[in-house]
Amino acid sequence: MKLALKLVAAFVVALILGAGSAILLIRSGGLGGDVAVGPWETDLTIGSTQADPYTRARVAVAGLLALNRNETIYFTAHRDDAGDKLRISCSYKITGFDPPARWWSITLYGEDHYLIPNPQNRYSVGGETVQRNEDGSFVIHVGPEERDTNWIPTGDGQNGDTFTLTLRLYNPDDKAARDPAGISLPQIAKEACAS
Amino acid sequence: MKTWPLWIAGVTALAAVFHILTVFVFPYGVMNRAIAGIAAEAGGVNKAIYPDRPTAEARGIVRPSPDLLYAACVYDVSDRPVKLSSPVPETYWSLSTFAANTDNFFVVNDREVRGKRIEIILAANEDTVPEPGVPLIVAPSEKGIVLFRSLVPSDEAVAEIDTLRRQAKCEPL
Numbered sequence: 617m618k619l620a621l622k623l624v625a626a627f628v629v630a631l632i633l634g635a636g637s638a639i640l641l642i643r644s645g646g647l648g649g650d651v652a653v654g655p656w657e658t659d660l661t662i663g664s665t666q667a668d669p670y671t672r673a674r675v676a677v678a679g680l681l682a683l684n685r686n687e688t689i690y691f692t693a694h695r696d697d698a699g700d701k702l703r704i705s706c707s708y709k710i711t712g713f714d715p716p717a718r719w720w721s722i723t724l725y726g727e728d729h730y731l732i733p734n735p736q737n738r739y740s741v742g743g744e745t746v747q748r749n750e751d752g753s754f755v756i757h758v759g760p761e762e763r764d765t766n767w768i769p770t771g772d773g774q775n776g777d778t779f780t781l782t783l784r785l786y787n788p789d790d791k792a793a794r795d796p797a798g799i800s801l802p803q804i805a806k807e808a809c810a811s
Numbered sequence: 812m813k814t815w816p817l818w819i820a821g822v823t824a825l826a827a828v829f830h831i832l833t834v835f836v837f838p839y840g841v842m843n844r845a846i847a848g849i850a851a852e853a854g855g856v857n858k859a860i861y862p863d864r865p866t867a868e869a870r871g872i873v874r875p876s877p878d879l880l881y882a883a884c885v886y887d888v889s890d891r892p893v894k895l896s897s898p899v900p901e902t903y904w905s906l907s908t909f910a911a912n913t914d915n916f917f918v919v920n921d922r923e924v925r926g927k928r929i930e931i932i933l934a935a936n937e938d939t940v941p942e943p944g945v946p947l948i949v950a951p952s953e954k955g956i957v958l959f960r961s962l963v964p965s966d967e968a969v970a971e972i973d974t975l976r977r978q979a980k981c982e983p984l
Binding site: 634638719786 | 823825831832837841842867869874877913915965
């Protein structure tokens with residue numbers, strides 16, 4: 617009887633440790649990966665049949681139904697250029713030129729991986745809608761303070777204090793698909809934070 | 812004789828097994844939930860849904876793109892092949908298929924389609940006799956998800972893109 621109780625206890629402890637550590641690892645993994653361009657990260661096996669079990673599990677949590685990299689590359693930023701976490705109370709300036717793809721967009725998501733509610737119903741800026749400067753560059757404002765153009769609101773904190781940005785490159789150029797680490801992507805600079 | 816080292820080793824080994832099992836099973840669990848949600852909304856498998864353009868209220872699939880209009884269905888090729896068909900708009904568009912383990916095993920976009928309409932047969936194996944001129948894709952799992960993506964280049968284009976994506980179909984042969 618005593619041995620049976622010990623065996624049950626050992627089973628339960630092993631289950632909690634094993635399954636718990638796996639779920640923690642999967643949920644904390646996000647969509648980052650081993651390829652980084654500034655604050656943007658990606659994993660080249662996202663959506664691919666070559667994905668390892670950990671990548672599949674991470675994709676299931678943070679990017680279900682993601683396309684493979686020949687069709688779309690998904691870069692995710694959890695931090696700004698200085699390495700600080702992206703916070704909804706702060707303002708950021710995203711500057712750069714069109715990434716090498718047929719079409720691109722930058723979308724803001726809350727900690728729960730869903731779009732953040734905001735009165736303007738604005739969630740993204742993309743290649744079709746961004747206002748460009750004369751030299752083709754653009755500046756996208758991210759933060760709580762309303763702007764006339766190129767603005768993605770950070771909402772009111774319903775989805776947590778931090779957020780992430782996803783840069784989608786649909787039909788990336790051949791070079792980008794072959795070597796995503798070698799392309800130039802927009803910079804994310806923090807401007808100010810509400811006290 | 813002290814037995815606790817044996818117990819610790821046993822628990823560690825068993826925990827490692829549970830860890831690996833969880834990582835392997837997890838994607839199937841998430842996909843099964845997505846499959847059940849789409850099938851419930853569509854009224855069954857091999858029937859398409861046409862969700863509203865994603866907003867902050869969308870809670871079906873994580874990280875939806877607000878720049879796209881989607882159509883989706885659950886394919887089930889266990890009994891018979893499934894025919895996927897859709898008009899192809901003059902904007903970025905793709906048809907993609909996802910296996911029960913989340914793998915994107917097939918994708919085609921508007922630039923790869925000849926003409927303004929696509930038809931594809933999804934089957935459980937290569938023994939299926941294809942329709943003339945219609946490509947046959949073998950699905951690695953009996954059930955999975957088909958997703959049609961259409962880029963909405965401007966608010967003015969929503970109505971036109973919406974009309975076209977509502978003609979996307981998944982039908983058993």
